[in-house]
Amino acid sequence: MLSRDDPMLIDYICTRTLPRRGIHARPEEVLITVGSQNALFLAIDVLAQPNRLAVIEEPGYPDFAETLRRSDAPWRCVPIDNNGLDPASLPDDTRLVVVTPSHNIPTGATMPLPRRVDLLSRAVANDFLIVEDDYDFEMSYLTPPLPALKSLDREGRVIYLGSFSKSLFPGLRIGYLVASEPMIAAAREARAIMLRHPPTHLQRITAHFLALGHYDAHVVRMREEMKRRRSETIDALTGTSFCIAGTARDGGASIWLSAPEGMDSLGLAERARDRGVLIEPGAVFFEAPPLPCPFFRLGYGSIPLLQIRRGLQQLQKACDDLLNRPLFRPDTWA
């Protein structure tokens, strides 16, 4: 009754993908999902309980909060710093933590190894579970990615979420969940009621694409291209009014920026859109955003290299327009 996944895809993930993250998993410990959001939803569906506090990062991916909001669990945000989540800042009654150690969304912050080890020790000592969203580890092109939390986990405390949607293409919707066999069995049961299973031929097509080596070649090309785009973006930011407020040390596909003090990035985004430039205003990534919120995310994942500089010039012009508005000029504040 409960559907198996494509054995070829599962085999590839177990023998090729996960070992690159230091993770060893048996086929029974892997479940294919409709993208990594579905993996998160299933994990929360299985783990959330009315009396178990869940903790997420702030700023963080808005749909972590939204997923918890739709669950039975109470939840809280914990502010992160440039090294991601600080395990010492977790409330005592934490029972579940959702983290993005590779690249925080939106800041890109990477959790250093000592913090990873500390987080795991605390999980054991204080009896909590960790959901690790490793959605874009492939985008670690400056230095190799740090070991996944799951690879350091000796007690089965980490539920690992992976995705091919980021590195192949977003419409694919193929992700996966790695956890203990009973947890995967429970998630498989929940998945069956939710959607039966991800389309089977899509699993097989993806497995072939991966197994034939196209994926590896594609990732190498992607990394080289992203490296150039990242470098171009950082160069082009020099001399603008925008400060880098966060960036993944090992790569990533976006940069977290701050507009001049007093400026709200929502207004900046509107002006920039009129000039053909799209940015992601930062307020949505906070449960309690600063007001005004100067932060915004600049993605270069879909921007051709040659358009980056021109785009940032337009963004600067949008910023200048705002700075020159009477209401914004500091002298009018007095």
Next chain:
Amino acid sequence: MLSRDDPMLIDYICTRTLPRRGIHARPEEVLITVGSQNALFLAIDVLAQPNRLAVIEEPGYPDFAETLRRSDAPWRCVPIDNNGLDPASLPDDTRLVVVTPSHNIPTGATMPLPRRVDLLSRAVANDFLIVEDDYDFEMSYLTPPLPALKSLDREGRVIYLGSFSKSLFPGLRIGYLVASEPMIAAAREARAIMLRHPPTHLQRITAHFLALGHYDAHVVRMREEMKRRRSETIDALTGTSFCIAGTARDGGASIWLSAPEGMDSLGLAERARDRGVLIEPGAVFFEAPPLPCPFFRLGYGSIPLLQIRRGLQQLQKACDDLLNRPLFRPDTWA
């Protein structure tokens, strides 16, 4: 943020598929889902509430019960007859009914037009909503399908579930939900948190397959083949120990059978499996199954025409084996 579906697929469903069911819907009233189970899950997710009684058919599709079990809503089964659900048998406090008017699962029972009209009048008079699962209306090859409940609905009380998985192939996982615009908006929001959206290129591929006419040609071939298989199955049943306990008047891809009195179909299924014949024991379709449960479902959707008679001969032999066991022989009962 909330993703649109493929406009080509939505357009096909609105202009080609739904009109064949007498349903007129605008694009904003249709949502693509990961198969019809996902459509049901989303509908229940949006509609289920702790104080609103949901009603399902007995016997019925086990995952209707399982979906409700995972929801906040209280629920009950109502026994059906050869004409499907009797609207007069609904509890007074019914707030939601999940029905399969085209073909009940597992009996194939089709709800006649007067009952459909009655069910809708009661929905208006007693203020309840109806989820209509029309998963295999394409398999009405003996007579045209009766109008869908949704086509008779003037008040927006019917949420309609459709699927291409049955008529194209089961691994496809492309279904759809048709409902009022606010209901679709809520389901789209729930879908975004659950899985973002069904794979986009799969939607587009399906849209092309449909728009190029391959689907229509395929359905015509399927119907002719199913008609032959149904006729062969019914012929081959003559003289066996099995009685037809239910069958779709207009077609379908399975027949609901009864084994000799006193025999449980679970034991029959085991013996038949040893002889290479798979049947679906009927107990899973009941909340409170008869004991022993003689009913079982015989599907011919994947059985080549020429194997049907031979399969039924083997099934009869499995039945004979059981009838000749000492414990089963009526004289040992005394």
